[in-house]
Structure formats: C-alpha cells, structure tokens
Amino acid sequence: MATELKSSKYRCPHCAGGDFAVTTTQWRCTGCDHTFACAAGIPRLFVEDRLGSQDRKLRDTFYDGLFGRLYQVTMPAIVMPVRPLAISWPYWIAYGIVLALILGLAAGLITALVAGAFVAAALLFAALGLILWLLSRQSWLLHLMWVAVPAWLSLSRKPWVPSESFTAVHERVLAPLRDAGRRLQILDVSTGSCNSLYRHGWMSLDADYTAIDLSETMLKQGSDLMSAAGVPVDLVLGDAMELPFQDNSFDVVLSYGAVNGLTDPAKAIAEMARVARPGGTLLFLDEQMYDAATPMERAYFMKVLSSHNVIHHCPVEAFPPTLTDVRVSQVYQFYYICTARKAG
Secondary structure, eight states: OOEEEOSOSBOOTTTOOOOEEEOSSEEEETTTOOEEEEETTEEBOSOGGGSOHHHHHHIIIIISSHHHHTHHHHHHHHTGGGSOHHHHHHHHHHHHHHHHHHHHHHHHHHHHHHHTOHHHHHHHHHHHHHHHHHHHTSHHHHHHHHHHHHHHHHHHTSOOOOSSOHHHHHHHHHHHHHTOSSOEEEEEETOTTSHHHHHSSGGGSSEEEEEEESOHHHHHHHHHHHHHHTOOOEEEEOBTTBOOBOTTOEEEEEEESOGGGSSOHHHHHHHHHHHEEEEEEEEEEEEOOOTTOOHHHHHHIIIIITTTOSOSSOOGGGOOTTEEEEEEEEEETTEEEEEEEEOO
16 A cells, blocks of 8 residues: 655655655555555655766666675775774785786796796686786776775875864864754765765765765665664765755755765756755765875875766856855865855
C-alpha cells in the first residue's frame, strides 16, 4: 500500500511538485504521474537523461566501479602522502610490495633478455604488462606509483600550519547551531559513505539528517554506517545539480569532496543555496592547492588527488548573490573549506 507524502521536503525532478505516493519499491509523483524506482528502499529521485556527463562518468567508472566498492581502502591510498605515517603505514607497506614487484619483474625481464631466455622474458613481460594494465584502469593509481614518495618527502620537509584549522572551522559553524533552540534540518550533498556527515561534529546537533548521492554503491555504504551507529537518516539517490528538494528546506547544507568534480560546480552551489533556508549555513570541502606547493606536490595534486575534478579551487567567483559571509579557509595543503550564509 502506498503512503501519501504531501508538501514534503522532496521535490519531483520532472514537475517540481511535492506530493508523492510512496512504497518500498517506487515513488510516484501525484502531480505528473512520473514514477521513480527505489534501490534497496532508497528512492532514485533524478532523471538519467539530464545528468551531467562528468557526473555520469564518475558514477559509472569511479564510485560504482572498483574505487567505490573498495572505498575504505582506495580513499586512504589516495591521500597517504599527506597523512601521518602513524595512520598511513599499512598503505605504504602495500605500496612498497607492489612497487617492488614491478621493479623486480622489470629487472628480471632485462636479465632474461640479456641472457637470451626469451620464453622467460615473454612470461615476465606478460606479468609486468598485466600489472601495469590493471593500474592504468585507475589512472590515479598508476600516477601514485611514481609520485607518492617524492610528494611525501617534499611535504615532510616543511611543516605547514593553517590560519584556521579544519577543527576550528567546524567549531565556528557548529557552536551557534548547538544553541539554535529548535530541531534543525541538515542535508549532506554527495554524501558518499556518510563518513563526513557522521564524524565531523554534526551528530552533536539536535537535528534530522538527509543525505543524497548519485552512486548506489556509495550510498549503501552510507546506509550501513548510519544504521550501525543507530542514526536515523533519510537517504536519496539524486543529482547534486538538480536537488530533489523544495526551496528553503534545510538549516545546514554540507558537501565534502564533491563540488569540484561535478559537471557544473556553480550550478551545484546554486542548488545548495536554493534548498537552504534564509539564514541557513552552507559548508563544503574540496581540493585546492596551497600557495607554497612545490612542483612535485603540484604533480601529485593534479595527477592523483584532483585528477577527477573539473576545477581545482573554490569557485567563489561563481557564487549566487544569495550567499553572504563567504569564508574560504585553506585547512590542509590541498584542501579548502568554504562556509557561507544564505541571506534573508
């Protein structure tokens, strides 16, 4: 039996209506009669044909691919040159094993060719080619093999202290929200595994949580995390550039590590502003190089860390006029946090 959702926070991507007949397998807009299927009970509130080309590509080849399925391993591997050895050492060990295997096969191939052992050379060549082909399927991983050590050495030789830290930015935003005196509505855009929503202080608020992502693979991981933590959250499969929510629905709109990689970052930020309530807060984090980066650090940033992005900085020049009190903080060598308030 269908449950009627009327004048809800949701908005039909087809007609912008807010009334749905909801079951565990589908949502039907009562305004235009369009039906949106569910995946594991999560509504797919987007129009496939209207997805941006970059968003579809990242979903299909990245987040719904091997990277997303192994996200708990692949994401720490990407950032191991910028993380302390105390927490990144298992990834360095794995990296060392793979690198030693590649170099060993290459050395064996040269030795076999010099000795005229062509059968052995052919086998070594095939093994080496297979490993390099597998690495090239994820180009960032292939580049990581040569740039990881020099980038880590470059970063290690010069300590860097931000003018406002990651923790300080969050506390600046969270402190007044804790004193709001009412239940807040929080939206996390491109939430992925819900890790950032769960771990960066937002659970300390008296709030209802909504999380949206385009990848079923990632959102199911988010569902598992929040379920294990006992945190109720409304999960939605949707397009960050056409958020399926009504105007002025959320007190806080978040996004961690997504804006720079979307087909149209400016449109996505405008959508985040649209669904925020007047006086509401926006906070998003993404990649941006710090001013003192060396050539090797820039190579790591462009070839690995920011390789999937369409822009490589906070796009403040494209912000809608509804956003005020904009502050961009370089919280790590390669990451910024932008905070803003919606006027009104």
